[in-house]
Amino acid sequence: MAAGSVRNSREDVIAVALRLLDETGLPDLTMRRLAAALDVQPSALYWHFTDKQTLLAAVSDRIIDRVPSVRPRDDEGWAELALAEARALRDALLSYRDGAELVASALALGLGADAARERLRAALGRGDFDAYIVDAGADAMLQFLLGHVAHEQQRMQADSLGVVASPHAVRAEDASGTVPSQGAAFDFGFTLLLDGLAKHVRSAAGPAGLTASVR
Amino acid sequence: MAAGSVRNSREDVIAVALRLLDETGLPDLTMRRLAAALDVQPSALYWHFTDKQTLLAAVSDRIIDRVPSVRPRDDEGWAELALAEARALRDALLSYRDGAELVASALALGLGADAARERLRAALGRGDFDAYIVDAGADAMLQFLLGHVAHEQQRMQADSLGVVASPHAVRAEDASGTVPSQGAAFDFGFTLLLDGLAKHVRSAAGPAGLTASVR
DNA sequence: ACCTGAACACCGTTCAAGT
DNA sequence: ACCTGAACACCGTTCAAGT
Numbered sequence: 001m002a003a004g005s006v007r008n009s010r011e012d013v014i015a016v017a018l019r020l021l022d023e024t025g026l027p028d029l030t031m032r033r034l035a036a037a038l039d040v041q042p043s044a045l046y047w048h049f050t051d052k053q054t055l056l057a058a059v060s061d062r063i064i065d066r067v068p069s070v071r072p073r074d075d076e077g078w079a080e081l082a083l084a085e086a087r088a089l090r091d092a093l094l095s096y097r098d099g100a101e102l103v104a105s106a107l108a109l110g111l112g113a114d115a116a117r118e119r120l121r122a123a124l125g126r127g128d129f130d131a132y133i134v135d136a137g138a139d140a141m142l143q144f145l146l147g148h149v150a151h152e153q154q155r156m157q158a159d160s161l162g163v164v165a166s167p168h169a170v171r172a173e174d175a176s177g178t179v180p181s182q183g184a185a186f187d188f189g190f191t192l193l194l195d196g197l198a199k200h201v202r203s204a205a206g207p208a209g210l211t212a213s214v215r
Numbered sequence: 216m217a218a219g220s221v222r223n224s225r226e227d228v229i230a231v232a233l234r235l236l237d238e239t240g241l242p243d244l245t246m247r248r249l250a251a252a253l254d255v256q257p258s259a260l261y262w263h264f265t266d267k268q269t270l271l272a273a274v275s276d277r278i279i280d281r282v283p284s285v286r287p288r289d290d291e292g293w294a295e296l297a298l299a300e301a302r303a304l305r306d307a308l309l310s311y312r313d314g315a316e317l318v319a320s321a322l323a324l325g326l327g328a329d330a331a332r333e334r335l336r337a338a339l340g341r342g343d344f345d346a347y348i349v350d351a352g353a354d355a356m357l358q359f360l361l362g363h364v365a366h367e368q369q370r371m372q373a374d375s376l377g378v379v380a381s382p383h384a385v386r387a388e389d390a391s392g393t394v395p396s397q398g399a400a401f402d403f404g405f406t407l408l409l410d411g412l413a414k415h416v417r418s419a420a421g422p423a424g425l426t427a428s429v430r
Numbered sequence: 431a432c433c434t435g436a437a438c439a440c441c442g443t444t445c446a447a448g449t
Numbered sequence: 450a451c452c453t454g455a456a457c458a459c460c461g462t463t464c465a466a467g468t
Contacts, residue, residue, distance in 0.1 A: 007431070007432050007433075008432080008433095009431095009432095030459090030460065030461085031460080031461060031462085032459085032460070032461085040432090040433070040434090041433070041434055041435075042460095042461080042462085043433080043434075043435080043436095043462080043463075043464085044432070044433050044434075046461095046462070046463080047431080047432055047433070048432090051461080051462075052461065052462090101323060104362070107366070108316060108362075108365050108366060108369050109369060110369055110370070110373055136400055136403045136404050136407075137404075137407065139363070139366075139400070139404060140359055140363070140404035140407055140408070142362075143358060143359045143361075143362030143363050143366070143404075144355055144358045144359050144362070146358075146362060147319070147357075147358030147359070147361060147362045148354070148355070148358050150323050151322070151323060151354075151358070154323050154324060154325055155325070158325055185351055185354070188351045189351050189352075189354060189355035189358075191411065192351075192352065192355055192407075192408050192411030192412055193355070193407050193408060193411055194411070195410060195411035195414050196406065196407030196408055196409070196410035196411040197407055199410050222450075222451050222452075223451080223452095224450095224451095245440090245441065245442085246441080246442060246443085247440085247441070247442085255451090255452070255453090256452070256453055256454075257441095257442080257443085258443080258444075258445085258452080258453075258454080258455095259451070259452050259453075261442095261443070261444080262450080262451060262452070263451090266442080266443075267442065267443090
């Protein structure tokens with residue numbers, strides 16, 4: 001079942017791991033199963049990667065690197081661009097089972113996922129911000145992004161397994177009469193961050209006084 | 216070493232698990248080690264909890280439940296209260312090793328951590344918001360909170376193990392000349408969300424036009 | 431450059447049975 | 450109400466050796 005039936009490159013291992021992730025989910029992506037899918041002994045994987053964490057970080061980076069690049073129109077501001085980047089990242093994470101959880105844990109372990117942060121930082125770079133604001137803003141966006149999508153994916157899986165209807169979902173419907181799409185909820189949360197950042201643009205002073213200052 | 220040397224209650228198990236978490240970290244908090252700390256066979260744990268996930272969710276809930284309640288002053292607005300709640304939650308997570316990661320993964324699995332969301336929802340309840348805004352706002356706050364603190368804790372551990380200085384930390388210092396405290400970075404990110412929410416207060420209309428609308 | 435074979439030191443979970 | 454004993458079906462990782 002391994003592609004060319006000869007020896008595997010590091011790239012092959014990542015590709016098969018990605019396929020296995022999507023087919024079986026993160027908890028079942030074990031070194032032994034991955035080795036079996038590659039028609040190889042488990043120990044062979046340790047020639048390519050020093051340990052499982054490193055392997056998973058590489059898979060995580062592969063997901064991020066595949067995110068199509070967003071080409072900003074010239075008239076597009078930092079906020080529109082950041083939202084476009086966020087949507088592209090979300091789509092990529094959603095396209096693999098447990099994608100968000102994988103990337104989130106690679107990030108939490110301090111490996112990989114840097115490319116994602118860089119894209120968000122670059123988008124904010126279009127605005128006139130202090131460097132500190134760019135850092136903190138990109139960090140906040142990334143944390144929200146990964147956490148939200150991981151939660152989305154967990155609910156998708158729980159629903160598909162026919163678990164009890166979550167009380168949270170019920171409440172959301174009660175409130176508005178119509179249940180908003182997941183994409184809309186994501187956009188809304190992300191836009192909260194963008195609105196908050198807008199206050200910190202250097203050139204155009206913020207809406208002084210209108211918003212309660214909490215510091 | 217178990218408290219009374221007799222049989223254990225469900226509460227005892229949680230308490231010892233919490234101590235073991237803090238001493239050894241989440242990866243080493245195994246059912247077998249926990250059983251040993253309780254002077255009991257591993258199988259005994261399955262009388263108290265159906266599986267490890269459920270046990271960890273209970274530990275997670277215990278951490279959240281211990282967060283001291285924030286008593287709002289009468290003149291305090293929703294934003295100040297939400298920030299106070301967020302700080303209290305952060306402090307509680309920081310006080311146990313891997314606390315944020317534990318709670319984040321319980322939340323991602325759809326178990327526990329509801330109390331944390333409720334506290335944030337309650338804070339927003341002081342403001343004049345659509346119910347939908349309260350839900351999405353509390354969700355965004357919680358995602359940022361858990362992700363940010365998990366990242367903080369991972370960096371603390373990496374630093375204490377003397378790993379290579381992260382390039383990210385270096386950059387932050389370059390930018391501002393002074394390296395801001397972690398608490399300040401947390402407050403800043405959280406305040407971005409609060410500022411974004413302020414635009415959605417029903418009664419007082421937002422600063423129309425000043426902020427680029429991205430929808 | 432890439433892999434095998436064999437081993438080490440673990441895991442979570444089940445289940446009949448005990449007190 | 451709470452636990453033992455024994456087993457099942459796995460894990461990640463190391464390391465000498467092979468081609």
